[in-house]
Amino acid sequence: MIARILTAIGLLAVAPALWAAGAIEGEVQRQPLNTSAIVMFLAFVGATLYITYWASKRNSSTSDFYTAGGSITGFQNGLAIAGDYMSAASFLGISALVFSSGYDGLIYSIGFLVGWPVILFLIAERLRNLGKYTFADVASYRLGQTQIRTLSASGSLVVVAFYLIAQMVGAGKLIQLLFGLDYHIAVILVGILMVLYVLFGGMLATTWVQIIKAVLLLSGASFMALMVMKHVDFDFARLFTEAIAVHPKGEAIMSPGGLVKDPISAISLGLALMFGTAGLPHILMRFFTVSDAKEARKSVFYATGFIGYFYILTFIIGFGAILLVSTNPAFKDAAGALLGGNNMAAIHLANAVGGSWFLGFISAVAFATILAVVSGLTLAGASAVSHDLYASVFKKGKANEKDELRVSKITTVCLGVLAIFLGIAFEKQNIAFMVGLAFSIAASCNFPVLFLSMYWKNLSTRGAMIGGWLGLITAVTLMILGPTVWVQVLGNAEAIFPYEYPALFSMAVAFAGIWFFSVTDKSVAAGDARARFIPQFVRSQTGLGASGATAH
Amino acid sequence: MHDDMYRRIQASPHFQELVSKRERFAWILSAIMLGLYVAFILLIAFVPELLGARISPDSPTTWGIPIGVGVILSAFVLTGVYVQRANGEFDTMNQAILDEVQK
Numbered sequence: 001m002i003a004r005i006l007t008a009i010g011l012l013a014v015a016p017a018l019w020a021a022g023a024i025e026g027e028v029q030r031q032p033l034n035t036s037a038i039v040m041f042l043a044f045v046g047a048t049l050y051i052t053y054w055a056s057k058r059n060s061s062t063s064d065f066y067t068a069g070g071s072i073t074g075f076q077n078g079l080a081i082a083g084d085y086m087s088a089a090s091f092l093g094i095s096a097l098v099f100s101s102g103y104d105g106l107i108y109s110i111g112f113l114v115g116w117p118v119i120l121f122l123i124a125e126r127l128r129n130l131g132k133y134t135f136a137d138v139a140s141y142r143l144g145q146t147q148i149r150t151l152s153a154s155g156s157l158v159v160v161a162f163y164l165i166a167q168m169v170g171a172g173k174l175i176q177l178l179f180g181l182d183y184h185i186a187v188i189l190v191g192i193l194m195v196l197y198v199l200f201g202g203m204l205a206t207t208w209v210q211i212i213k214a215v216l217l218l219s220g221a222s223f224m225a226l227m228v229m230k231h232v233d234f235d236f237a238r239l240f241t242e243a244i245a246v247h248p249k250g251e252a253i254m255s256p257g258g259l260v261k262d263p264i265s266a267i268s269l270g271l272a273l274m275f276g277t278a279g280l281p282h283i284l285m286r287f288f289t290v291s292d293a294k295e296a297r298k299s300v301f302y303a304t305g306f307i308g309y310f311y312i313l314t315f316i317i318g319f320g321a322i323l324l325v326s327t328n329p330a331f332k333d334a335a336g337a338l339l340g341g342n343n344m345a346a347i348h349l350a351n352a353v354g355g356s357w358f359l360g361f362i363s364a365v366a367f368a369t370i371l372a373v374v375s376g377l378t379l380a381g382a383s384a385v386s387h388d389l390y391a392s393v394f395k396k397g398k399a400n401e402k403d404e405l406r407v408s409k410i411t412t413v414c415l416g417v418l419a420i421f422l423g424i425a426f427e428k429q430n431i432a433f434m435v436g437l438a439f440s441i442a443a444s445c446n447f448p449v450l451f452l453s454m455y456w457k458n459l460s461t462r463g464a465m466i467g468g469w470l471g472l473i474t475a476v477t478l479m480i481l482g483p484t485v486w487v488q489v490l491g492n493a494e495a496i497f498p499y500e501y502p503a504l505f506s507m508a509v510a511f512a513g514i515w516f517f518s519v520t521d522k523s524v525a526a527g528d529a530r531a532r533f534i535p536q537f538v539r540s541q542t543g544l545g546a547s548g549a550t551a552h
Numbered sequence: 553m554h555d556d557m558y559r560r561i562q563a564s565p566h567f568q569e570l571v572s573k574r575e576r577f578a579w580i581l582s583a584i585m586l587g588l589y590v591a592f593i594l595l596i597a598f599v600p601e602l603l604g605a606r607i608s609p610d611s612p613t614t615w616g617i618p619i620g621v622g623v624i625l626s627a628f629v630l631t632g633v634y635v636q637r638a639n640g641e642f643d644t645m646n647q648a649i650l651d652e653v654q655k
Contacts, residue, residue: 103603103614103616103617106616106620106621107596107620109624110592110620110623110624113623113624113627114586114588114589114627116631117581117582117585117627117630117631117634118585120631120634121579121581122578122579122582125638236613236617237611237613240612240613241612244612251612252604254612254613255603255605255614256596256600256616263597263598266597270589270590270593294643297634297635297638297639298635298639300631301634304627304628304631305631308624308628312624534558534559534562535554535555535558535559538558538561538562541567541570541571541574541646542561542650544554544561544650545554545558
């Protein structure tokens with residue numbers, strides 16, 4: 001038992017990126033059947049399927065399918081972006097980290113947040129003004145369509161695949177923990193529901209599923225934080241005093257612990273989080289669902305607010321769990337460990353402050369969260385295949401809309417089947433590194449190409465190609481040689497690459513590669529790409545010629 | 553199709569002014585955000601005891617709490633500041649430029 005807790009704590013310590021969007025890690029115990037949670041979850045599924053039906057009647061063109069016709073408002077999109085970020089793992093994982101180590105939980109949540117302002121300042125409006133459906137539209141704007149779309153689509157699909165595996169395995173573990181149902185049921189259920197949302201409802205349904213979930217999660221978490229604060233008469237000093245008194249680490253929970261080991265790792269992680277977010281295809285595509293740059297900016301403002309608020313809530317919830325859960329023998333087993341592991345801290349707290357129906361509500365919301373995130377991922381993967389690979393690379397931009405839409409729907413079904421298959425195949429695997437890897441790849445391949453295509457006049461197709469692939473390969477190689485895969489997954493004694501997060505190095509390789517192979521590119525195509533920078537620059541700044549909202 | 557218009561906009565002094573103003577503002581705000589975050593990480597890495605020090609001897613609250621929450625709030629405030637100016641002043645300038653070339 002003690003060994004299992006130590007493993008769980010160890011996993012938390014090595015895989016912080018996991019919490020942002022990844023999976024529930026380690027061994028989980030199957031819990032008794034939780035009827036109220038299942039009833040609440042069925043209500044959520046019913047409501048979202050109704051929305052999908054409603055959305056399906058408005059879903060006829062590719063623009064509807066990929067971007068909800070650009071009809072989402074900044075506020076709605078802000079909620080949806082926040083929803084993509086507030087995954088089950090970040091809710092349960094960060095509150096569990098606060099529960100076990102106190103202040104360290106706050107440190108990590110800050111790392112996840114600070115990327116957003118930078119995305120707003122440097123990327124959001126240019127992205128909206130240049131793109132139509134996918135970020136590859138922007139990256140390939142003045143470069144060779146075939147090469148850059150293939151690179152971007154590959155980058156997207158790799159990121160989507162790793163992220164999907166982590167989410168599917170997380171869904172399976174979570175359903176054992178929360179509902180007391182079988183792992184395979186969860187994986188198949190998630191696979192089928194996400195295909196239904198995306199297939200029939202497209203982006204409109206996917207966005208609304210995300211919005212509903214975000215509202216439910218924020219209200220549930222607010223209620224829990226409120227009840228915790230009520231317990232201590234809304235006095236933070238009392239909250240901290242009582243927590244220090246009952247926590248085994250005592251006063252150490254109020255200061256940074258050992259989670260940030262050295263500055264290189266910390267900065268590398270920070271880079272992966274900050275710029276990885278700016279290269280995640282399912283986040284970037286949300287910028288095309290609003291009507292113009294004005295709304296795109298507003299979405300980031302609201303998203304930053306909601307995400308920041310959510311992280312402050314999880315901090316209070318973690319401390320609340322120290323007070324109300326760790327002191328209550330009903331939530332512990334004979335050895336004094338939390339039932340179901342530390343990741344259950346927030347769930348037990350829901351029971352402590354709101355009773356069994358509220359427990360059911362929070363469990364259902366946690367599971368709904370996974371559904372909403374995988375739907376967004378599936379849509380991002382489907383658009384990379386149909387819009388970038390099929391319509392632009394395979395058909396050279398001459399595909400008709402009907403065929404493109406059909407390809408995206410076929411891809412959606414394929415991704416659903418693949419996700420179920422991978423979810424089952426990876427059930428017993430250590431997948432802790434996957435979300436970290438997804439962030440690192442996004443930061444080292446998608447982001448440099450996207451960023452330089454908007455900012456650097458001399459970027460050439462050859463430079464973007466070689467540099468982008470180098471970034472991707474370096475990120476994957478260093479991750480495999482690093483402690484997370486080489487030692488923990490492959491069981492070697494010593495890591496060849498000493499740092500957990502390769503982003504600092506792989507981003508440097510990507511940028512250096514793109515720079516070198518662009519400035520040495522004297523071809524005619526490179527000259528053309530430079531000449532097209534001015535029109536692109538003016539469009540990115542003014543929005544003239546940008547694809548607008550389609551009227552219904 | 554817009555190529556001619558793009559060149560005219562590019563040549564416009566108003567456009568140059570908008571771009572340099574907005575770029576400078578965006579880079580300054582990015583530098584502030586990155587600076588705050590890097591400073592926070594360096595504090596954790598080199599002087600963790602500072603963040604663990606109590607604000608006052610009779611309160612359990614350590615300096616790390618207001619500093620951490622402060623970084624979260626500053627992210628929100630900085631985005632707010634940018635959106636306020638970009639959606640107001642900059643968009644007005646932008647619209648004027650577009651009106652000018654489309655006359």
